[in-house]
Amino acid sequence: MNKREMLLEGAVLFVLILIGVFGPMIPFSAVQVILGKMPQIFIISLAALGLNIIMGYCGMFHFGLAAFVGIGAYTLGILTFRNYPFGLGFWPLLIIGPCVTMVAGVCLGIPLMRVKGDYLAIVSLGFGEIVKDCMVNLSVITNGSQGLNPVPVPNFPESFGISFSDTIRPWYFFTLIILFVCIRFCRQLSNSRFGRAWRAIRDDELAAGCIGLEQINVKLNALAVGCMLAGLSGVLYASKLETTAEPKTYDFNFSAMLIAMVILGGIGSVYGTVAGVCILYMFEIFSPMASEYIQSNFPTIADKYVFLDPNFWKLATFGLALVIVTRYKPKGIIPEEVESSK
Amino acid sequence: MNALQIENLTVRFGGLTAINALDIEFEPNKIVSIIGPNGAGKTTVFNVLTGLYEPTTGDFKVEGNNLIRPLKNDTIGFFLLFGLLIGILFLLCRPQPPEYTGPDGRPEQYTLQIEPMWRAAFSDPFNPSRPQDYSYISGISAAIGFLAKDPGGNFLIFLLGLTIGSLGAYTVWSSARRTSTRIARNGLSRTFQNIRLFKEMTVLENVLISQDRYKKGGMLVTFLAFVSREEDRIARETAVNELEFVGLSHRLDEKASSLPYGEQRRLEIARALATKPKILLLDEPAAGMNPTESAQLMELIRKIQGRGITVLLIEHHMKVVMGLSDHIIVLDHGAKIAEENPLKISTDPLVLEAYLGKEEIH
Numbered sequence: 001m002n003k004r005e006m007l008l009e010g011a012v013l014f015v016l017i018l019i020g021v022f023g024p025m026i027p028f029s030a031v032q033v034i035l036g037k038m039p040q041i042f043i044i045s046l047a048a049l050g051l052n053i054i055m056g057y058c059g060m061f062h063f064g065l066a067a068f069v070g071i072g073a074y075t076l077g078i079l080t081f082r083n084y085p086f087g088l089g090f091w092p093l094l095i096i097g098p099c100v101t102m103v104a105g106v107c108l109g110i111p112l113m114r115v116k117g118d119y120l121a122i123v124s125l126g127f128g129e130i131v132k133d134c135m136v137n138l139s140v141i142t143n144g145s146q147g148l149n150p151v152p153v154p155n156f157p158e159s160f161g162i163s164f165s166d167t168i169r170p171w172y173f174f175t176l177i178i179l180f181v182c183i184r185f186c187r188q189l190s191n192s193r194f195g196r197a198w199r200a201i202r203d204d205e206l207a208a209g210c211i212g213l214e215q216i217n218v219k220l221n222a223l224a225v226g227c228m229l230a231g232l233s234g235v236l237y238a239s240k241l242e243t244t245a246e247p248k249t250y251d252f253n254f255s256a257m258l259i260a261m262v263i264l265g266g267i268g269s270v271y272g273t274v275a276g277v278c279i280l281y282m283f284e285i286f287s288p289m290a291s292e293y294i295q296s297n298f299p300t301i302a303d304k305y306v307f308l309d310p311n312f313w314k315l316a317t318f319g320l321a322l323v324i325v326t327r328y329k330p331k332g333i334i335p336e337e338v339e340s341s342k
Numbered sequence: 343m344n345a346l347q348i349e350n351l352t353v354r355f356g357g358l359t360a361i362n363a364l365d366i367e368f369e370p371n372k373i374v375s376i377i378g379p380n381g382a383g384k385t386t387v388f389n390v391l392t393g394l395y396e397p398t399t400g401d402f403k404v405e406g407n408n409l410i411r412p413l414k415n416d417t418i419g420f421f422l423l424f425g426l427l428i429g430i431l432f433l434l435c436r437p438q439p440p441e442y443t444g445p446d447g448r449p450e451q452y453t454l455q456i457e458p459m460w461r462a463a464f465s466d467p468f469n470p471s472r473p474q475d476y477s478y479i480s481g482i483s484a485a486i487g488f489l490a491k492d493p494g495g496n497f498l499i500f501l502l503g504l505t506i507g508s509l510g511a512y513t514v515w516s517s518a519r520r521t522s523t524r525i526a527r528n529g530l531s532r533t534f535q536n537i538r539l540f541k542e543m544t545v546l547e548n549v550l551i552s553q554d555r556y557k558k559g560g561m562l563v564t565f566l567a568f569v570s571r572e573e574d575r576i577a578r579e580t581a582v583n584e585l586e587f588v589g590l591s592h593r594l595d596e597k598a599s600s601l602p603y604g605e606q607r608r609l610e611i612a613r614a615l616a617t618k619p620k621i622l623l624l625d626e627p628a629a630g631m632n633p634t635e636s637a638q639l640m641e642l643i644r645k646i647q648g649r650g651i652t653v654l655l656i657e658h659h660m661k662v663v664m665g666l667s668d669h670i671i672v673l674d675h676g677a678k679i680a681e682e683n684p685l686k687i688s689t690d691p692l693v694l695e696a697y698l699g700k701e702e703i704h
Binding site: 188193 | 392393394521522526540544547551557564565613
């Protein structure tokens with residue numbers, strides 16, 4: 001970790017803390033909507049960081065990571081749901097959820113070790129869809145397509161006087177702290193023997209074997225960490241929504257969005273990944289606003305030309321953004337950090 | 343003891359015999375060259391030695407050690423455990439005759455069913471009015487009863503599963519007994535004909551990476567920065583020393599792909615040396631180099647020999663081969679046709695024939 005990076009990271013964190021402290025006092029409704037969505041951005045960033053480790057560092061094109069977000073969410077759902085005998089609270093799940101996802105990721109990862117490149121993408125895509133379908137069809141356990149509802153929000157002891165259900169700040173700071181810790185985790189790993197091994201496997205797997213790296217161990221390591229982050233993201237995602245959401249949420253569209261975020265932001269770059277999430281998620285925030293604005297100010301046009309509704313243009317915009325970025329900045333908005341030798 | 347001993351090595355790809363009954367042995371701390379026309383099987387020898395290809399027949403030893411992973415007791419225990427699991431699975435999957443009738447009076451077969459199991463354990467969470475369903479449990483008891491009814495047949499089925507499971511585990515394990523990783527960790531390191539560096543990593547990282555296996559501590563320890571600085575310092579020092587040895591210490595922070603061709607070659611040699619090899623395999627190190635660069639390379643290879651490392655060299659550049667080698671092995675069509683010192687090899691009639699063709703007498 002060099003000085004410049006530390007300063008930059010500190011500055012961004014400081015600005016985000018300022019936003020968290022003073023943002024809710026700004027009396028514009030648009031600002032409040034954006035602030036309300038910020039925890040979502042932080043949560044999705046966790047999953048994208050996981051994908052960045054698998055895809056950006058280790059070079060495995062995993063197309064089914066959303067399924068692991070789903071596994072995290074449903075672990076939270078099943079272990080905390082009031083009709084089940086487990087009845088755990090939120091806090092133990094913050095540890096158990098990622099661990100379960102990590103085990104699932106490694107188990108589903110072992111068959112992936114035999115395939116590479118495009119084939120790996122296809123097989124992982126298949127795994128993702130199978131997990132989603134299992135969630136739909138094991139309706140005795142997962143309540144089918146309705147999802148488990150409600151799931152608990154994190155509750156501090158009453159004496160702290162913080163409630164996660166009504167104001168913006170607790171969720172904002174809670175997710176911000178977790179995201180920050182995970183960013184440091186990824187940066188620290190990428191500069192350590194683990195990160196070096198992952199990047200070596202990505203650059204040349206055969207040569208990596210010939211200098212004594214155990215390729216399968218290294219790849220499973222990356223899968224374990226990536227799926228763990230995805231699971232953490234899933235636990236927080238479900239807890240924020242107070243429902244596990246329907247299994248269809250965790251389908252290929254979600255995975256593809258994560259991939260788009262990582263590629264747009266900079267494949268192999270931690271900060272780039274977070275930037276990519278922010279940029280693509282802005283669309284999610286602004287398109288309902290724009291749609292509402294058109295509805296209220298130009299109702300005739302909005303009724304006549306339904307296709308003008310920005311909500312329908314989501315995937316097209318993502319595609320266009322990807323094309324533009326890969327054309328003009330092929331390594332992403334913030335390219336991969338080159339580790340200097342101190 | 344011989345540094346390397348290749349015995350009766352044969353490699354076939356389908357109908358093509360790439361290497362045919364090759365025997366090579368040489369003493370430690372020598373520079374040995376393998377030469378031969380294109381397609382003679384030189385690189386195949388290297389690929390077999392570094393575990394990328396499995397030899398069809400034959401074997402090789404590095405300082406008397408054949409580098410095959412030993413069959414330990416706990417490995418055998420793992421095979422049996424896996425076989426046990428498969429055996430139980432076989433028992434579970436054995437169809438049951440319709441003597442057993444389910445709760446509704448119909449003959450039923452037991453299978454692994456998650457839904458009834460879940461219901462029996464937790465009742466139906468989304469439908470509390472529904473009675474608890476214990477059919478799965480009665481299924482299990484029926485299964486146990488059935489096991490007692492036909493112990494001989496069940497034992498045979500179980501034995502079949504056990505055999506298939508443990509043999510399968512053994513087959514998978516034995517196909518990876520001599521991996522390139524194991525070979526690299528036991529003193530045989532190589533460079534590649536077409537340079538294979540870790541292109542997106544810096545020069546220092548390329549060399550550091552082979553030092554990483556001496557480091558301890560898992561991810562959490564790494565994250566919390568409890569890693570011993572001493573360990574890091576030693577790794578870095580070794581890597582920088584290797585880079586200094588090949589003359590790249592001024593380029594530590596540059597990306598490997600941004601180096602010029604000759605320096606990339608030397609970086610690859612440094613990376614191989616950092617694994618502390620006993621034998622270094624160099625696959626055409628002088629390819630594409632100008633005379634100055636290849637003279638520097640020859641000096642470097644001599645220095646490597648000076649460190650007590652045996653060098654096995656594939657090269658087409660005859661000046662390099664003749665200037666360096668203690669010993670030259672000539673391959674043609676996968677077979678060894680000559681093995682001499684450099685002076686004699688250039689007049690060997692078989693070698694001349696392989697390179698230039700037979701003299702035709704009019």
